[in-house]
Amino acid sequence: RDELVRARAAEAAIVLLLGLVAWLALGRQGRLAEAVAERTESLRAANEDLRVQIGRREAAEARVLELQKMESLGRLAGGLAHDFNNLLTGILGGIDLARADLPLGSAARGDLDDAERGVRRAAALTRQLLTFARRQATSPVILDLNDILRDLEGLLRPMVGERVVLTLALDPELWPVRADRTQLEQVVTNLAVNARDAMPEGGALAIETANVVVDAEYGAAEGTPPGDYVRLRVTDAGVGMDRATLARVFEPFFTTKESGRGTGLGLAICYGIVHQAGGHIALASEPGRGTVVTVLLPRTHGVAVTAVRGTHETGRVEGTERVLLAEDEATVRGFAVRALEGRGYRVLAARDGQEALALAAREARIDLLVSDVVMPGVGGRELAERLRRARPELPVLFISGFVDDPAVLQAVRGQRSRFLAKPFSAEELAGAVRRALDEAAREG
Numbered sequence: 001r002d003e004l005v006r007a008r009a010a011e012a013a014i015v016l017l018l019g020l021v022a023w024l025a026l027g028r029q030g031r032l033a034e035a036v037a038e039r040t041e042s043l044r045a046a047n048e049d050l051r052v053q054i055g056r057r058e059a060a061e062a063r064v065l066e067l068q069k070m071e072s073l074g075r076l077a078g079g080l081a082h083d084f085n086n087l088l089t090g091i092l093g094g095i096d097l098a099r100a101d102l103p104l105g106s107a108a109r110g111d112l113d114d115a116e117r118g119v120r121r122a123a124a125l126t127r128q129l130l131t132f133a134r135r136q137a138t139s140p141v142i143l144d145l146n147d148i149l150r151d152l153e154g155l156l157r158p159m160v161g162e163r164v165v166l167t168l169a170l171d172p173e174l175w176p177v178r179a180d181r182t183q184l185e186q187v188v189t190n191l192a193v194n195a196r197d198a199m200p201e202g203g204a205l206a207i208e209t210a211n212v213v214v215d216a217e218y219g220a221a222e223g224t225p226p227g228d229y230v231r232l233r234v235t236d237a238g239v240g241m242d243r244a245t246l247a248r249v250f251e252p253f254f255t256t257k258e259s260g261r262g263t264g265l266g267l268a269i270c271y272g273i274v275h276q277a278g279g280h281i282a283l284a285s286e287p288g289r290g291t292v293v294t295v296l297l298p299r300t301h302g303v304a305v306t307a308v309r310g311t312h313e314t315g316r317v318e319g320t321e322r323v324l325l326a327e328d329e330a331t332v333r334g335f336a337v338r339a340l341e342g343r344g345y346r347v348l349a350a351r352d353g354q355e356a357l358a359l360a361a362r363e364a365r366i367d368l369l370v371s372d373v374v375m376p377g378v379g380g381r382e383l384a385e386r387l388r389r390a391r392p393e394l395p396v397l398f399i400s401g402f403v404d405d406p407a408v409l410q411a412v413r414g415q416r417s418r419f420l421a422k423p424f425s426a427e428e429l430a431g432a433v434r435r436a437l438d439e440a441a442r443e444g
Contacts, residue, residue, distance in 0.1 A: 006260065007401070016421060017285060023034070023134075036102070043436070051275050054354075056220065060289065078105075081274065083122055083401070084122070084401070085123070085401030085421075085422040085423050086329045086331070086332055086401055086422060087118055087331070088118075088122055088123055088422070088423035089329075089331075089332045089335070089422045089423040089424060090329065090332050090334075090335055091115075091119050091230060091399075091423075092116065092119045092123075092423050092424070092425050093332070093335025093336070093338075093339060093425070093426060094331075094335060095112050095115050095116050095119065095333075096335075096339065096425050096426035096427070097335065097338055097342075098112055098407065098425045099112045099113075100171050100238055100342070100426075101256075108405030110174065114428055115152075119423065121223045123197050124422050130214075130417055134322065134390070140178050140179050140180050140277070140299055141178065141179075141180075141181065142176050142177070142178050142302045142303065143176060143177055143178070143179055143181055143184065144174065144176055144184070145174060145177060145184065145209055145232060145297070146170045146171070146172075146174050147211055148181065148185060148188065149168060149170060149188065149207060150168075150170075152185060152189070155189075156188075156189070156192050157190060159189075159193065159212050160192055160193075160196040161196060161198070161202075162206050163199070163201065163202025163203075164194075164195075164199055164202055164203060164204075165202075165203070165204050165205065165206070165208075166205045166206070166207070167206050167207070168206075168207050168208075169207070169208040170208070170209050171208075171209050171210045171211060173211065173212060174209050174210075174230060175228065175230050175299040175300075176230075176299070176300055176301070176302060176303070177230050177297040177298065177299065177300055178277070178298075178300040178302075178363070179273075179277040179297060180273075180277070183273045183276075183277075184277075185409060186205070186269065186270075186273065187232075187269075187270045187273050187274065187295065188234075189220070190234075190266040190269060190270050191234040191266075191270065191293050192205065192207075192234070192267065192407045193266065193375055194266055194291075195234060195236035195238060195291070196242075196288075197238075198238025198239050198291060199236055199239075200238060200240040203234070203236060203237035203238060203290075204235075204236070204237045204327035204331070205234070205236050205237075206217055206233075206234070206235045206236075207233070207234050208231075208232070208233045208234075209230065209231065209233075209298070210231045210233070211228070211229075211231070212228075212229050212230075212231045212260055212296070213227075213228055213229070214226050214227055214228075214229055214296070223280070224280045224296060227298065228299035229279070229280075229296040229297060229298060229299060230296070230297045230298075230299055231294060231295070231296055232295040232297070233292065233293070233294050233295075234295075235291070235292045235293075236290050236291055236293070237290045238290050238291060239287065240285045240287045240288050240289050240290055240291055241283075241285040241286075241287065241291060242286075242287050246285060250265050250267050250271040250285055251267055251268065253373055259402070267283075270295075274295055274297070275376065277297055277298075278297075279292070279296050279297040279298060280295070280296045281296075282294050314351055315411055317428075318343040318344045318345075318434075319343065319344055319433070319434055319437060320344050320345065320346070321345055321346070321348070321367035321368060321437055322342055322345070322346045322347075322348065322361070322363070322366055322367050322368075322373075323339070323345050323346070323347050323348070323366075323367065323368045323369075323370055323433065324348045324350070324356055324359060324360060324366045324368070324369050324370070324387075325337065325347055325348065325349045325350065325356075325370045325371075326350045326352065326353055326355075326356040326369070326370070326371040326372060326373060326375065326380065327349075327351075327370075327371070327372045327375075327399070328351060328352050328375045328376060328381055329372070330351075332372075332422070333349055333351070335426070336349075336370070336429060337349050339426035339430060340429070340430065340433065341431055343430050345433070348360075348363065352375050352376055352377050352378065352379070353371070353375055353377055353378025353379060353383040354377050354378050354381060354385075356369075356371070356383055357378065357383065357386060357387070364388075366394065367389060367395075367437060368395050368396075368397060368433060368436055368437055369383070369384060369394055369395070369396045369397070370395075370397045370399065370433065370439070371384065371395075371396065371397075371399070372397060372398075372399055372400060373398050373399070373400040374400060380398055380400075383399075384417070385395045393436065393440070395417075395418070395436050395439070396417045396418070396436075397417075397418045397419070397420060397432055397436045398417060398418070398420070399419075399420045399421075399422060399424070400419070400421065400422060401421075401422040401423075408429060418432065418435070418436045418439075420432040
């Protein structure tokens with residue numbers, strides 16, 4: 001019996017020991033499983049975060065490359081526009097001079113009028129290139145985008161046609177923005193025309209405005225600084241675009257329209273205008289599912305005003321003052337000399353800034369300096385500064401094909417300085433010269 005008791009006790013101890021071992025093993029296995037599961041989840045989250053970061057980095061790199069490409073195209077367009085404006089000035093001047101020698105009612109006058117209209121259309125195309133390149137002069141004021149859309153509605157409805165149903169959804173509490181009214185009108189018109197052309201059989205076109213707040217995460221993803229924005233959204237139910245087309249929509253002269261229906265500048269101009277205003281423009285589209293264009297314009301503070309449009313002055317103006325003209329483009333220089341001398345001015349013409357300084361050194365009296373801004377050697381700004389050391393009150397009229405170039409802006413900020421953009425006609429040049437002289441006389 002004693003041996004049986006001891007055997008049963010040993011058996012119980014063994015069972016207890018085995019149970020304890022099993023319990024410990026199962027507990028450790030459970031903790032190990034929990035640790036493995038926790039580590040797996042951590043790795044999965046890290047992998048997902050890494051995938052998101054890689055996606056954002058690739059998107060940011062793509063945006064940088066796109067901006068670099070657009071900036072390069074903008075510089076190219078600006079340079080071409082500058083040279084083109086010089087050529088157009090010479091052509092327009094030649095037309096003016098030839099027409100002045102013809103009697104009223106002459107058939108040749110009609111031909112010259114047609115030629116001038118062609119030059120003006122070419123000048124408008126050049127302004128579009130300058131807008132894309134962000135070198136176009138602007139007159140930014142505080143605006144209510146809703147007011148612009150309401151004013152344009154009467155123009156847009158017949159423009160898009162009866163087959164397109166146009167709806168406007170305007171936020172009544174819309175924040176004001178600071179931009180050039182004419183340029184914003186051009187953006188809306190270009191987007192509406194593109195939407196119409198994308199719906200040849202008709203469809204729905206919606207134009208909406210809203211206030212939006214861009215946070216840091218969205219701003220990083222879209223390349224837009226965080227802050228308050230006014231959103232303009234134009235949605236159509238048209239044919240849409242594939243990814244390859246979307247990647248090129250802002251390139252100048254790129255178009256999917258058939259020959260003769262578009263210049264390929266519409267969206268490029270919109271891009272330039274919006275970015276010049278400090279905003280952002282983006283497109284979302286799929287084939288057969290239409291297109292959504294989103295424009296973000298920074299919110300500004302103040303009261304919206306209505307832009308006052310200037311009037312074009314006409315009429316022959318004359319004078320007898322002495323004008324020093326510095327222009328490196330021979331065609332423009334010759335035209336300007338004939339235009340001003342034909343109106344009584346005495347003109348001293350120089351091919352560049354250095355020659356203008358030599359001419360000025362031999363002249364006791366100079367009433368006005370008319371100078372191109374960008375010239376080889378001594379440029380317009382340096383020329384004006386050097387002449388004013390001896391003639392502090394000398395008024396200056398700068399002329400240039402670069403309408404919003406930093407050098408131009410820096411030059412015309414000076415006291416007693418005016419600016420005339422190329423191309424210009426004989427009357428426009430004479431009018432600018434007369435105003436510069438008269439204003440200088442009043443300023444005393």
